[in-house]
Amino acid sequence: MTELLAGLTLGGAALLLVLPSRRGRRRMAGIRTTPSSTAVRLVRWARRTVTRSTRTGAALAALLGGLVGATTAGPVAALVCGAYSGFGAYLMFRRRAAQRAGRLRAAALDAVTALADDLQAGLAPSQALGHVWPRLAGTDVEPLAAPGPVVPDDPAAVLATDAEPSRADITARLAVAWRLAAGTGAPLADLLDRLQTELSERERLRRTAAAQAAGNRVTAALLALLPLAGIGLGYAIGAHPLHLLWHTGIGAGCAVVALALQFAGVAWTLRLTRAGAAVPT
Numbered sequence: 001m002t003e004l005l006a007g008l009t010l011g012g013a014a015l016l017l018v019l020p021s022r023r024g025r026r027r028m029a030g031i032r033t034t035p036s037s038t039a040v041r042l043v044r045w046a047r048r049t050v051t052r053s054t055r056t057g058a059a060l061a062a063l064l065g066g067l068v069g070a071t072t073a074g075p076v077a078a079l080v081c082g083a084y085s086g087f088g089a090y091l092m093f094r095r096r097a098a099q100r101a102g103r104l105r106a107a108a109l110d111a112v113t114a115l116a117d118d119l120q121a122g123l124a125p126s127q128a129l130g131h132v133w134p135r136l137a138g139t140d141v142e143p144l145a146a147p148g149p150v151v152p153d154d155p156a157a158v159l160a161t162d163a164e165p166s167r168a169d170i171t172a173r174l175a176v177a178w179r180l181a182a183g184t185g186a187p188l189a190d191l192l193d194r195l196q197t198e199l200s201e202r203e204r205l206r207r208t209a210a211a212q213a214a215g216n217r218v219t220a221a222l223l224a225l226l227p228l229a230g231i232g233l234g235y236a237i238g239a240h241p242l243h244l245l246w247h248t249g250i251g252a253g254c255a256v257v258a259l260a261l262q263f264a265g266v267a268w269t270l271r272l273t274r275a276g277a278a279v280p281t
Helices: 002-018 022-033 038-051 054-073 075-120 125-137 155-160 168-184 188-212 214-236 241-247 249-277
Strands: none
Touching: 054 075, 075 125, 075 168, 075 188, 075 241, 075 249, 125 155, 125 168, 155 168, 168 188, 188 214, 214 241, 214 249, 241 249
16 A cells, blocks of 8 residues: 555656646746756756646656656556556646636637627727737737737738637637628627627537536546545455555456556546537537
């Protein structure tokens, strides 16, 4: 039991290094204003490399967990600790990406509402678009430090080619409305009012689908925790399941088959969750 706890603890420490807290990110951002050193540059390069890809971060966590398992209990422990550390990192990266996508989508929806309100109030389209442009085309929802955002000459082209998949359907529809108003002279305020109604209904359907898929996420969490519960029960009745798993051929085979079945079940459940939460465009 000690080896498993050590592997999971150090794997969790690896996750904390890969995924710093909000306060930690602020501190790291504050480092930019101080004189840079070789260690600071190395930390920044490592963080950019790890957080650039979900697979990269998961692979690093799996490697660290595997090293811990190998040094504490042998190759079978390395496989188990590495698999759980990598899969845990993957889930954490997915959650952080989903949270960021939700923030960007909410910001885009708020921007469309604000743009429609400004046009109804009588502002010129270019001026109204300038007020909401950071939320429509930015990569963060924080206010910009610049005094005034720069709107491109052809905002519809930029919106139509938005690289953020979480809000691409919103910006694409806004680009169509903008081009239609510019090409035909149709009132942009009326077009945005209809667009806002459509987007609000789609968002309601999306949230309803996500709520209905919550049961699948709970099932995936239970599947991930069942092995720990089984090992704890084994120690509670006086057995030594980890010794059997780490140091016997039968135990090693059981561990490999259990990992394969568990990850297959969790992957299938996550696939059902994605399919259930999807709203057709």
